[in-house]
Amino acid sequence: MVLPSAHSRIFRAEMRALWAAVRDDRPALALPAFFPADAYAQVKAIPDPREDWETRLVGELDLDVRAAHALLGPRSGARALTVSVPSAFAHWVPPGVCANRVGYYEVPNARVVYRVGGAVRSFGIASLISWRGLWFVVHLGAVVRQTSGGVVDAPGEGAGISAPSSTC
16 A cells, blocks of 8 residues: 655656557567566456457557657657656555455646657656556556547646546
8 A cells, every 4th residue: 555656767668668569660669567467367357358458458559659658759759758657646445446356546647748850749658557566557548448549638838737536
């Protein structure tokens, strides 16, 4: 039950991996920032959580990384500036909620802030969840999907604004 820091060396490394995946259109590079399969298998109270992780969660991550890359544009020269995590929106998700067998912290609507063509822009990370005192991306583009394609969460000019939300 440790609230993770968004200022740790490990978190910064995770976010560099996520940015590299988006910048280079190589979703597999984001996996160090993504909620681990073994952790997901322990957390979820669903049939075959490993299959769900591989087919649904990683599949959606792949689509969302590609959509975010398309937002940047080919050979954009975009440079990451920061990832803003709204710690005030972090909340404990107790066991039994959202089909989970163990609890964890969740924070919605973090923002990836970057510069492209002289302009500051951003997009959201729909949901970060905690595991053993670290934040991990679990949903990049959307928690609840309205499409079978990739989603970019709230792209916009400037650093953007995070808002509280529940995610399951």
